[in-house]
Amino acid sequence: LDYWVRLHRKYRCRIDQVVIFLKSTTSDLVFTNEFRDTNTWHSYRVIRLWEQDPQPLLANRALLPLATLARSNQPLGLLEQVVAEVDKIEEKPLRGNLAACVDVLAGLRFEKELVRRLLREEIMEESxxxxxxxxxxxxxxxxxxxxxxxxxxxxxxxxxxxxxxxxxxxxxxxxxxxxxxxxxxxxxxxxxxxxxxxxxxxxxxxxx
Incomplete structure (x- = not known):
């Protein structure tokens, strides 16, 4: 609600607020899409990343790091697919920065050693x-x-x-x-x- 108020006060435009949960959990918070308190009611969209189809994320290279946390019956295979897509990027600065982002986000789901083993060190160093x-x-x-x-x-x-x-x-x-x-x-x-x-x-x- 606080973010919505700040944005509305500054830009005076329609705001569609989205909350993205990255790590799978059974907490009630991730299934809540509104805030209520006395006379205040505020709704927002909730995205639980572990329930999302990975294909749209894989198709957009800017979203590749998020794909590591998407729905999959074979998480390791999905991670390998993401790394393969990052390897295909020719622009070194972009490839390095995406690899660094993959390293951070994939660490929420996989052991750090596994992620580092798949991500080549020379690519990471481009970031x-x-x-x-x-x-x-x-x-x-x-x-x-x-x-x-x-x-x-x-x-x-x-x-x-x-x-x-x-x-x-x-x-x-x-x-x-x-x-x-x-x-x-x-x-x-x-x-x-x-x-x-x-x-x-x-x-x-x-x-x-």
Whole structure:
């Protein structure tokens, strides 16, 4: 009701309000389509995503992430179909952002490890949103390490991220990273998003 009032006050137009429930539940709330209180009555449309036909969602690439939660007797097969449709998208930024959205929404229905196994890491890395999430997580971890005065924690975080991006690192590179200060580790956490190979890491270390 509060959203309806705000929109009506601002735009003075007809408003069709829709509430979308993403995760299957037996709660009475998902079967309620009105609000009543004393002299107030407000109705709205309710969509329970787990009851919806997935085909219209699969046909519109902007809605592909929602399709992972739609009706299906074979949920895993539906997830694989969504991932296949995302893979077909040629525009890298759009493909990456949709993959990141699939990762988030599919996590409401499937184990995170399963979703990540199906979504290729290189596609996820095309998403600005995904990179931002990773970067914020790294920065937060580094800051916590800095606050506790533990350079070792910062090294572990950066090493984990480098391994995910470049694979197992040469022991020599590992030793050089372990010798970096927290300030340099913070700089490396930003620079590594542009690395393509371990050689890029080596060049960065040579210049730092």
């Amino acid at each position: 600005v949103t995904y990179q931002d999430i990773i970067q914020k997580g790294v920065q937060k971890g580094l800051q916590q390490g800095l606050q506790r005065g533990k350079q070792e924690e910062a090294v572990l975080i950066v090493m984990r991220l480098l391994t995910l991006r470049l694979g197992l690192l040469d022991p020599v590179l590992q030793q050089r990273i372990e010798g970096l200060s927290i300030t340099r580790l913070e700089e490396l956490s930003e620079a590594l998003l542009d690395f393509e190979t371990a050689m890029d890491l080596g060049v960065w270390l040579d210049n730092c």
